[in-house]
Amino acid sequence: MRKSYQQQIVQAPVTFVFAANVSAPEKNLTPIIEQALTSGAWNESTVNYFKTAVPQFQAGLGDKQREYAIKDAIIASTHLVLAAESLGLSTCFMNGWIEDQVKEVIGAADNPDLAIAVLVPVGYAAEPRLNPGRLPLSYNVFVDRISNPYLG
Ligand SMILES: Cc1cc2nc3c(=O)[nH]c(=O)nc-3n(C[C@H](O)[C@H](O)[C@H](O)COP(=O)(O)O)c2cc1C
Numbered sequence: 001m002r003k004s005y006q007q008q009i010v011q012a013p014v015t016f017v018f019a020a021n022v023s024a025p026e027k028n029l030t031p032i033i034e035q036a037l038t039s040g041a042w043n044e045s046t047v048n049y050f051k052t053a054v055p056q057f058q059a060g061l062g063d064k065q066r067e068y069a070i071k072d073a074i075i076a077s078t079h080l081v082l083a084a085e086s087l088g089l090s091t092c093f094m095n096g097w098i099e100d101q102v103k104e105v106i107g108a109a110d111n112p113d114l115a116i117a118v119l120v121p122v123g124y125a126a127e128p129r130l131n132p133g134r135l136p137l138s139y140n141v142f143v144d145r146i147s148n149p150y151l152g
Pocket of ligand 1: 091132
């Protein structure tokens, strides 16, 4: 990580590294199935479906496996940010890092299946910041088609 930038990483007491494991869906399927059977959430027929469907889906993703794993990790990071902010903490989603170096720090340098999705330092803000405001919804929200901005 470059020295003069991204001071929040060294200033925050905790930084969460959200990493996506491309092989996790298949690796974790067995313990998830065991859990779901124990809790009664899934029956044998659901389990049999997932046993076939999950590996098939993963294989069908082809070179999008990494992208899909990252989506999952980003969803997890968003929940962490919402929970932390709701407790009065401050957070910062971060893309400004060098993947190989982050992987080295967390001891995953030699794991090609692990992709770094996002970093989130968490702590109490040293000072309050003014909210810069948000663009009107019509910039980013559309109804039915992308040519039809939501006007409220
Ligand atoms: C995906 C993503 C990556 C970001 N990466 C960085 C980063 O590397 N460094 C940084 O200072 N801010 C980064 N930001 C911006 C901050 O996380 C934060 O969103 C921004 O300061 C606005 O915060 P606010 O919406 O609470 O005002 C990133 C934001 C997003 C959504």
